Amino acid sequence: MPQTKRTVHGLILAGGQSSRMGTDKALLPIEGKPLLYRLAAQLSECADTLTVAIGSSEREAVYGGILGKYAAGARMVADRIPDCGPLSGLEAGLSAIADGYAFVVACDMPRLSLPLLQKLINAAAESGADVVHVAGQPFHALYHTRTVTEIRRSLEAGDYRLMGLLSRLKAHSIERQAGESPDVFANLNTPDDYKMYRAD
Numbered sequence: 001m002p003q004t005k006r007t008v009h010g011l012i013l014a015g016g017q018s019s020r021m022g023t024d025k026a027l028l029p030i031e032g033k034p035l036l037y038r039l040a041a042q043l044s045e046c047a048d049t050l051t052v053a054i055g056s057s058e059r060e061a062v063y064g065g066i067l068g069k070y071a072a073g074a075r076m077v078a079d080r081i082p083d084c085g086p087l088s089g090l091e092a093g094l095s096a097i098a099d100g101y102a103f104v105v106a107c108d109m110p111r112l113s114l115p116l117l118q119k120l121i122n123a124a125a126e127s128g129a130d131v132v133h134v135a136g137q138p139f140h141a142l143y144h145t146r147t148v149t150e151i152r153r154s155l156e157a158g159d160y161r162l163m164g165l166l167s168r169l170k171a172h173s174i175e176r177q178a179g180e181s182p183d184v185f186a187n188l189n190t191p192d193d194y195k196m197y198r199a200d
């Protein structure tokens with residue numbers, strides 16, 4: 001991913017159970033390197049800071065080895081309100097980021113799009129919204145750090161739905177345009193997803 005204007009923080013959510021995959025999705029080899037490496041390296045090039053929400057601190061040693069090697073400035077944060085899914089990671093990650101927008105990606109999304117990120121950044125500058133995302137998609141999206149208050153409220157209320165969260169925030173959604181790769185939001189949830197990705 002080429003250099004872009006550094007106006008966002010990067011946040012990778014990587015604290016899930018990978019139960020459908022049966023093995024840690026963040027460590028899946030892609031072109032010989034762990035998927036987490038690929039994302040960290042891409043985000044390090046286009047974001048001011050990089051934070052990885054690793055879920056349990058037990059992952060620190062393995063993930064730290066990968067990040068230390070390939071994205072030395074990245075910081076890892078453990079969930080503070082665990083076992084609530086991606087919202088736990090959003091809470092932990094956004095709490096650790098000083099101020100501004102974080103580009104939030106899931107650790108199982110191997111195809112990030114820099115042009116789409118730039119569109120999201122432009123839309124954030126114009127709209128000033130809490131969240132800027134593509135319609136129907138909660139990841140590959142910008143979340144302002146101020147959203148952490150509503151995220152905590154959702155966690156306390158036991159409502160862990162990401163799209164539900166977006167409905168309670170000032171969210172601005174943008175449309176995809178014809179010709180844009182449809183694969184940006186594809187994630188690798190199952191061994192079949194991984195097989196198909198590798199066959200592409």
Ligand SMILES: Nc1nc2c(ncn2[C@@H]2O[C@H](COP(=O)(O)OP(=O)(O)OP(=O)(O)O)[C@@H](O)[C@H]2O)c(=O)[nH]1
Nearest residue numbers: 013014015016017018019020055085086089106107
């Ligand atoms: N920090 C953090 N991230 C999470 C948590 N649960 C899911 N994620 C991340 O959120 C993204 C989407 O997760 P899912 O695919 O819905 O869940 P998963 O646990 O990874 O996978 P399954 O067990 O197969 O459902 C992935 O990047 C996960 O690593 C969590 O409790 N904490």
